[in-house]
Amino acid sequence: MIIRSKGRCRVETIFARNAWVDGDWASNVRLTLDGMLLRSVEHDAAPQAGDERHDLVVPGMPNLHSHAFQRAMAGLTEVRGPADDSFWSWRTLMYKFALSMTPDEVEAVAAQLYMEMLEAGFSRVGEFHYLHHDRDGGHYSDIAEIGARIAAAAAQTGISLTLLPVFYAHAGFGGAAPADGQRRFINSLDSFSKLMERSREIAAGLPGTVVGVAPHSLRAVTPEELIAAAELAGDGPVHIHVAEQVKEVEDCVAWSGARPVEWLLGHAPVDRRWCAIHATHMTADETVRLARSGAVAGLCPITEANLGDGIFPLPGFTAAGGRFGVGSDSNVLISVVEELRLLEYSQRLGNRARNVAAEPGQSTGAALFSGALAGGSQALGCAAKLEPGLPADLVSLDTAAVPYLDAAQCLDAWIFAGALGPKTVWARGRRVVEDGRHIDREAISARFTAAMRALTST
Known part of the structure; x- marks a missing residue:
């Protein structure tokens, strides 16, 4: 069986107002994705032209x-x-x-x-x-x-x-x-x-x-x-x-x-x-x-x-x-x-x-x-960290509903209040989720529905 991957995988830089690094929140973090890996993780950085901006980024x-x-x-x-x-x-x-x-x-x-x-x-x-x-x-x-x-x-x-x-x-x-x-x-x-x-x-x-x-x-x-x-x-x-x-x-x-x-x-x-x-x-x-x-x-x-x-x-x-x-x-x-x-x-x-x-x-x-x-x-057998040289597995959380919270409160608000949710997800450098939806959702769900109809009919 031939296995093929889908999705964009290129060099891009993300500026995160806050990112979960080494077990705590870090401010003003520039994350450069190069193919499947994180090339660099800059702390206390300033955003640059062309950076994609996000409020909160955590490891997958x-x-x-x-x-x-x-x-x-x-x-x-x-x-x-x-x-x-x-x-x-x-x-x-x-x-x-x-x-x-x-x-x-x-x-x-x-x-x-x-x-x-x-x-x-x-x-x-x-x-x-x-x-x-x-x-x-x-x-x-x-x-x-x-x-x-x-x-x-x-x-x-x-x-x-x-x-x-x-x-x-x-x-x-x-x-x-x-x-x-x-x-x-x-x-x-x-x-x-x-x-x-x-x-x-x-x-x-x-x-x-x-x-x-x-x-x-x-x-x-x-x-x-x-x-x-x-x-x-x-x-x-x-x-x-x-x-x-x-x-x-x-x-x-x-x-x-x-x-x-x-x-x-x-x-x-x-x-x-x-x-x-x-x-x-x-x-x-x-x-x-x-x-x-x-x-x-x-x-x-x-x-x-x-x-x-x-x-x-x-x-x-x-x-x-x-x-x-x-x-x-x-x-x-x-x-x-x-x-x-x-x-x-x-x-x-x-x-x-x-x-x-x-x-x-x-x-x-x-x-x-x-x-x-x-x-x-x-x-x-993997690493789940925002660290140079590791796979670029990132999740950007949508904070639109809670603009009044600081980063330290956001994990509690996500887990216990459902006030946030994943907006964009990168998996090994591929942007696979945008606006909360997988980029191939329609085709995947259509095939799943057909399979389930066959299974439940028997």
Whole structure:
């Protein structure tokens, strides 16, 4: 498959009245974009003729956890079934969608999703990609056919990609045989190694793409497979679902005598390359140990709320030095600010306190935004900073509704009051969003609508 990029990518200079640099606001910043990179970042500068002027510029946010195909389900799983609904009943419906989608439909859905991410202010996505095979479970002639479709969607929209092929081999702890509904996910270590090799070939055709590995979960791999799959990441990131659900914790204890995070930290070489997705249900000791391992906690507050997962122990984790990032997981709603807001509000509800994520005297919006930038970029093997030599991933926020606010108040107003929003977005130097809309929105949305009509009619 030929991957082509769209959008303007040239030398241009942006003058920002305020820009988020090194974790704080800097005034009068000139940012020169040269191709895909930032050539220079000048502080306390004066605007020059030809500069494009913006009020507030921030780095694009990394989205560290996405299952692109699940965007097709958004809004379609909110009817209560005959019994109590849970993650496990939702998963049954998800499998039905997974088994029905063609590669063309996956690409159309992914492109719509990635367009929405860019419009929201995300500039890189970690695609936790496990929909690998044909609808009967057989391999495509290109073993990474759907991975190539994911890359094509990223190229069309302009979002940067960290591709995380998922190793998925079992239906439950202890190497249980996979269920029929999982047939499109399943690999042996041998076929997964071939999938990884082909994924790297695909990534080589899309500048800036990072390839890592995602052992799906402790229930989907054996201990030996976990280590073998993680080794295939090389120096790339390693992501794994862990301790998302209470039943998962109970099943892990029944299998091993240990809780999921406890078992993972005791049996795998967890370090700063690793990202523990969700890690919702941890003891105080597990929370501190995970933080001290250097791994990032991959939090998806909207999905975790939608699925009734629980509340992550953020205060104990960050107090022990832990890093976090945010992702959109099931992609039921795409919003940088909703993920950050719900992360904070869940803490307020659970701890019956306010401004939980911030240090004394610190803006909560600034704490959430800077924390998610740092953790997300670590987890995706990228850099999310306005710094010379780094990718030009920038978001200009529209301040027209709040001309009376100073820069220090704007992150709080964006996250908690919805008073601002992305107006212009550059991804690797390409201006992909103008006036809040993706430059290719009409074509992408038309293809998505056609795909959804076909999917929902069957």
